[in-house]
Amino acid sequence: MKKILYTSSKAQTQELGMLIAPLFEAGSVITLDGDLGAGKTTFTQGLGKGLKIDDNINSPTFNILKCYFDGILPLYHIDAYRLEDKVNTQIGLEEVIEGDGVCVIEWSIFIKEMIFNPLMVTIERIDDTKRKITFETDNESYLNVFNKLEEIDNV
Numbered sequence: 001m002k003k004i005l006y007t008s009s010k011a012q013t014q015e016l017g018m019l020i021a022p023l024f025e026a027g028s029v030i031t032l033d034g035d036l037g038a039g040k041t042t043f044t045q046g047l048g049k050g051l052k053i054d055d056n057i058n059s060p061t062f063n064i065l066k067c068y069f070d071g072i073l074p075l076y077h078i079d080a081y082r083l084e085d086k087v088n089t090q091i092g093l094e095e096v097i098e099g100d101g102v103c104v105i106e107w108s109i110f111i112k113e114m115i116f117n118p119l120m121v122t123i124e125r126i127d128d129t130k131r132k133i134t135f136e137t138d139n140e141s142y143l144n145v146f147n148k149l150e151e152i153d154n155v
């Protein structure tokens with residue numbers, strides 16, 4: 001399954017994450033790839049909103065993993081950017097990938113051997129405010145997410 005959508009503001013990218021968030025469940029894994037400043041963390045903020053998380057979600061780059069437990073499901077936010085050199089991947093990430101909550105992984109390419117059949121989201125910067133967002137997976141458990149994306153596209 002594959003779906004491409006465009007957003008033209010930060011708020012719209014958050015809204016997109018917010019609208020699909022309720023369709024995820026414990027064990028859902030979403031990879032977020034795209035250049036620095038593409039909008040990966042912005043999209044995650046929307047997911048957090050949709051999961052009714054009140055804590056402020058910001059970039060976990062210096063933490064690798066941030067956990068949010070105040071929503072309807074735990075949200076595990078991984079930023080694998082600092083795992084590029086592979087010296088420190090043994091920090092228990094497998095516990096939260098396909099764990100008891102929703103796991104979102106920025107820069108998933110650096111830990112791809114730990115990730116099986118995720119919903120892949122790629123964000124490309126078209127210009128200052130426009131983003132191309134590609135959703136792709138072979139995993140049928142995300143079918144309802146794609147149905148929702150079709151719905152969003154048709155409004």
Ligand code: ADP
Binds near residue numbers: 007009010128131
């Ligand atoms: P990343 O996590 O991919 O490095 P961030 O989400 O931290 O990126 O930053 C995205 C930046 O791009 C923010 O400063 C945001 O305001 C800006 N921006 C502009 N237009 C958009 C858009 N359509 N979607 C997402 N972010 C946007």
Ligand code: MG
Binds near residue numbers: 059060
């Ligand atoms: Mg980020």
